[in-house]
Amino acid sequence: MSQEQLITIIIPLYNVASYMRECIDSVLAQTYQNLEIILVNDGSTDNSGEICDAYADKDSRIKVIHRENGGPSMARNVALDIMHGNYVTFIDSDDIIHPKYIEILHDNLSTHNADISSVGLSTNQKNICDSPNINSNNLVLSSTDAVRHILYQHILDNAVSGKLYKSTLWSDVRFKPNIYYEDLEVFYHVYFKAKTVVHLNYALYYYRQRNSSRMGSFTLKRSDVLDITDEIESFIGNNFPELLPAAKDRKFSANMNILWLMSASGTSDKTIVSRCWKNITTLRLSSLFNPNVRLKNKIGALASYGGLRLTQAILSQFK
Numbered sequence: 594m595s596q597e598q599l600i601t602i603i604i605p606l607y608n609v610a611s612y613m614r615e616c617i618d619s620v621l622a623q624t625y626q627n628l629e630i631i632l633v634n635d636g637s638t639d640n641s642g643e644i645c646d647a648y649a650d651k652d653s654r655i656k657v658i659h660r661e662n663g664g665p666s667m668a669r670n671v672a673l674d675i676m677h678g679n680y681v682t683f684i685d686s687d688d689i690i691h692p693k694y695i696e697i698l699h700d701n702l703s704t705h706n707a708d709i710s711s712v713g714l715s716t717n718q719k720n721i722c723d724s725p726n727i728n729s730n731n732l733v734l735s736s737t738d739a740v741r742h743i744l745y746q747h748i749l750d751n752a753v754s755g756k757l758y759k760s761t762l763w764s765d766v767r768f769k770p771n772i773y774y775e776d777l778e779v780f781y782h783v784y785f786k787a788k789t790v791v792h793l794n795y796a797l798y799y800y801r802q803r804n805s806s807r808m809g810s811f812t813l814k815r816s817d818v819l820d821i822t823d824e825i826e827s828f829i830g831n832n833f834p835e836l837l838p839a840a841k842d843r844k845f846s847a848n849m850n851i852l853w854l855m856s857a858s859g860t861s862d863k864t865i866v867s868r869c870w871k872n873i874t875t876l877r878l879s880s881l882f883n884p885n886v887r888l889k890n891k892i893g894a895l896a897s898y899g900g901l902r903l904t905q906a907i908l909s910q911f912k
Contacts, residue, residue, distance in 0.1 A: 658675075734790045
């Protein structure tokens with residue numbers, strides 16, 4: 594295993610003192626050692642910043658940035674501005690990675706001359722593969738086919754975690770600040786700059802779900818996904834029309850998901866409900882008859898023919 598290439602790991606942190614040690618320890622335990630580890634303390638009010646500094650004192654590969662709170666997008670952007678790695682990966686501060694996570698991502702990227710290398714994510718730590726076989730379960734795709742898989746939510750996902758990127762892909766791309774679905778907003782801008790994507794269908798990244806986490810609770814601010822999927826549909830339609838059915842299905846999924854989150858949480862906003870319902874009724878027929886659409890979306894599309902109130906009543910039962 595060659596370790597000539599420097600790999601940057603970017604970890605934004607905000608009030609995660611209870612979890613961050615486990616995350617950082619899993620990074621330091623990597624078999625691939627030529628790392629630049631950038632910890633961005635995003636205005637934490639607990640002792641996360643002090644923990645970052647303590648780790649930096651013990652390992653020269655760790656750099657710490659202390660900044661006022663600006664959200665994960667800005668924290669990642671600050672790190673992107675100063676990184677030196679030939680490749681870059683993003684890890685959330687409460688997540689855990691397999692000891693060979695970086696090694697396998699890098700080896701797959703090199704073997705297949707790819708620009709992006711990804712592995713599976715799991716919310717159950719027991720599902721993390723102990724002995725992944727990198728010679729099997731590899732999916733090698735063009736960037737267009739990779740985006741298609743992501744939009745259909747099939748095998749690949751839009752999360753920036755679980756992936757290793759050539760740093761050049763991020764040369765003129767940054768995360769949009771102050772939105773909830775920053776990964777969805779940025780992913781296609783990066784993927785369409787790539788030529789080849791390789792995915793290993795083993796879970797090597799443990800994604801911790803916390804009720805107190807930003808994505809673990811519902812707020813109306815999460816409806817920015819509606820704007821993002823509108824933008825994706827427009828961009829795809831103008832530049833990659835062959836992917837438009839996939840973009841429309843992702844938009845259908847986002848609108849159905851927001852309607853479900855509102856119904857399950859007892860939250861209501863007439864403007865957002867009206868917007869979601871209009872998009873659902875416009876897109877449902879194409880989702881029903883598109884063979885690439887996942888079963889979950891087809892069931893949602895079929896249920897919508899019972900009307901808004903029935904759809905909301907059904908969705909409210911899934912909490």
